[in-house]
Amino acid sequence: MKFRRFWVKSTALALIIFAAACSTTDYYRDRAVQRARKFLLEEDKTLNLAQREYIKFNKPVILAASIFEKIGTESATSGTLSHVCVAWIIPGKKDAYVVFGASDNRMRDWTPNRVIIKRYDIPARKYHAANAAAVRYAVNNFLYLSTHQLNRIRFSVPETIITDYEFSKNNLDAKKIPPQQLKSLVQITFVWPSTRPDHKLFVCGLGARDLERWKPIFGGEIPDAELKSHFRGVISFGQNITAAAERQTAAVKPAVQGKKNKP
Numbered sequence: 001m002k003f004r005r006f007w008v009k010s011t012a013l014a015l016i017i018f019a020a021a022c023s024t025t026d027y028y029r030d031r032a033v034q035r036a037r038k039f040l041l042e043e044d045k046t047l048n049l050a051q052r053e054y055i056k057f058n059k060p061v062i063l064a065a066s067i068f069e070k071i072g073t074e075s076a077t078s079g080t081l082s083h084v085c086v087a088w089i090i091p092g093k094k095d096a097y098v099v100f101g102a103s104d105n106r107m108r109d110w111t112p113n114r115v116i117i118k119r120y121d122i123p124a125r126k127y128h129a130a131n132a133a134a135v136r137y138a139v140n141n142f143l144y145l146s147t148h149q150l151n152r153i154r155f156s157v158p159e160t161i162i163t164d165y166e167f168s169k170n171n172l173d174a175k176k177i178p179p180q181q182l183k184s185l186v187q188i189t190f191v192w193p194s195t196r197p198d199h200k201l202f203v204c205g206l207g208a209r210d211l212e213r214w215k216p217i218f219g220g221e222i223p224d225a226e227l228k229s230h231f232r233g234v235i236s237f238g239q240n241i242t243a244a245a246e247r248q249t250a251a252v253k254p255a256v257q258g259k260k261n262k263p
Contacts, residue, residue, distance in 0.1 A: 025106050026156065032107040033060060036086035036099035039112035044097065051090050055097070060086045061128060062157045063098075064105055084110055087118075089128055095119050127237035130214040131158065134190040134203040137216035142201075145221070149195055158190040160237060163230040165204055167217055175215050177206060188214060188235060191227070198224045211237065 037060075041052060063085045082105050087098040095117045103110035138145075138153045165187060172179065188211065189204040201221050207214025 026152070028107045028110075029062070029156065032084075032101075032103070032110040033062075033086055035110070036060065036101070036112050040088070040097055040099050040115055043115045044117075047090075047097075051093070054090050055088050058088065059155050060088045061096075061131075062086055062107075085116075086112075089125075096124075124237065126211040126214075127160075130188075130205075130207065130211040131190065133214065134158070134205065134216055134219075137203050137205075138201070138219060142220060145201075146195075149201065149221075152195070153192050153201055156192055158192050160235050161189050161191060162232040162235050163187050163189045163204055163227075164232050165218075165230055167206075171217050175206075175217060177215070182206075184208075189219075194221055196221065200224060200227050202227065209235075 037055060040055060041047075047055070064082045081102060083100070084103055084105065084107060085098045085100050087096045089096045096119070098116040098118050099112045099114075100116055101110045101113050135153055139150060142150065142153075169179075172182075177185075185206040186209045187204065187206055188209075189202050192201040194201050199221055201219075203216045203219035205214050205216040
């Protein structure tokens, strides 16, 4: 009986530690965003009331570029010092309001350094629009997910990868995409971490390689192994650049149809 009680206690402790580890990155990023929001509102006096309210109540885009990596590891989160910027694109404004800082990519020790008002280039705007479309699709269609899961999609920065799913005719007809147009499109999938071990949340869609006119097709929660079987390459739009990810990126042809599962 003593052994059983010890095993139950050990299991409970392991579950608590695991849950804490899963939420650590979210905690650090949320804390960094709060710091960035406060810093921006204190430093910039040009924003009107409506624009300040937008920054208070809307999520930013997080942009990262590596300064150097820890020697002997390809980890994108541990031991990597990066420029990490928290940026808001306010509706009706051509410039982005960017709060600059440096930290590892988990943003554990991120602190704001300065505010930069920067004109977003076209690819960044296209990414922002496609990401918003992916989030809307998930919120409107993944009704079986918990609030915690949906908040991961709403408030965390997704990976973007190229996949090779084969779409059914019904999927394409619903999005008004003729089969002959597939050769000119790239299948780009937005991926978020799931609270379930060895699973991911994803929204797969079609558009130009720069995300011009990207449309969500289908998505859900999927085992890592199944998503990996459809993986063709990493594609970055500046949302979370790391040197390790850049090394994985290969030249990928526009072809999107594969011979695997139909969603």
